[in-house]
Amino acid sequence: MISFERVSKRYDNGHDALREVSFDVNRDELVFLTGHSGAGKSTLLRLIMLMEQPTRGRVVVNGNDLSRIGRRGVPAHRRGIGVVFQNHRLLFDRPVFDNVALPLTIAGYDDREVGRRVRAALDKVGLLDHERAMPVTLSGGEQQRVGIARAVVGRPPVLLADEPTGNLDPALSAEIMQLFADFARVGLTVLIASHDLSLISRLRHRIVTLREGRLVGTH
Ligand SMILES: Nc1ncnc2c1ncn2[C@@H]1O[C@H](COP(=O)(O)OP(=O)(O)OP(=O)(O)O)[C@@H](O)[C@H]1O
Numbered sequence: 001m002i003s004f005e006r007v008s009k010r011y012d013n014g015h016d017a018l019r020e021v022s023f024d025v026n027r028d029e030l031v032f033l034t035g036h037s038g039a040g041k042s043t044l045l046r047l048i049m050l051m052e053q054p055t056r057g058r059v060v061v062n063g064n065d066l067s068r069i070g071r072r073g074v075p076a077h078r079r080g081i082g083v084v085f086q087n088h089r090l091l092f093d094r095p096v097f098d099n100v101a102l103p104l105t106i107a108g109y110d111d112r113e114v115g116r117r118v119r120a121a122l123d124k125v126g127l128l129d130h131e132r133a134m135p136v137t138l139s140g141g142e143q144q145r146v147g148i149a150r151a152v153v154g155r156p157p158v159l160l161a162d163e164p165t166g167n168l169d170p171a172l173s174a175e176i177m178q179l180f181a182d183f184a185r186v187g188l189t190v191l192i193a194s195h196d197l198s199l200i201s202r203l204r205h206r207i208v209t210l211r212e213g214r215l216v217g218t219h
Contacts, residue, residue: 007057035210082151141172
């Protein structure tokens, strides 16, 4: 789970990106994070990934108070968080299989385990028959699914996404959000930053709204 307790973030230039933000995302839950450009969504996600430290307040992820994780604990913390980006960030000179395998290869898993887990992840996103395809030959929606498979292949308990449907049309966007909902249903904690109010307000999940760094609503 993810818990923010009166979290404030002031950047070195004096800008207050987050002000006294408190909310929780439970296991089995998908929560949407929304707000205008510059409202603080990316800052909030960066705090969860320990790419930034809060100025005040406490962030707890999977039972760990992040202020107690030293530098040497950061890689293990990040392995517990799958991240999906808007622009996929795929390696375009490598086939789908290699892209999804990347986090496992870096973590030193043996080939058999890599094969097993990559195929399980590709199966979950409906791309099992595309493992040898090169990313350029895939549609935007399929490329985003590869990004999602790569995010979940290490079986992280937490899944974060930053504008994961930004480049997709409404039907594909809805399919991608359904995939995230499926991961929440099997026990992940899922937090998705999205501008796409017309889409997310149709889906029956909690929406946390930021305005100028303050939480202005959760419903
Ligand atoms: N490293 C930084 N140093 C100073 N200010 C920053 C830094 N990163 C972000 N900011 C500022 O903090 C505010 C919040 O930025 P953030 O990227 O979290 O917003 P956002 O809601 O994700 O916006 P967008 O939807 O445009 O990505 C913005 O005003 C931004 O300019």
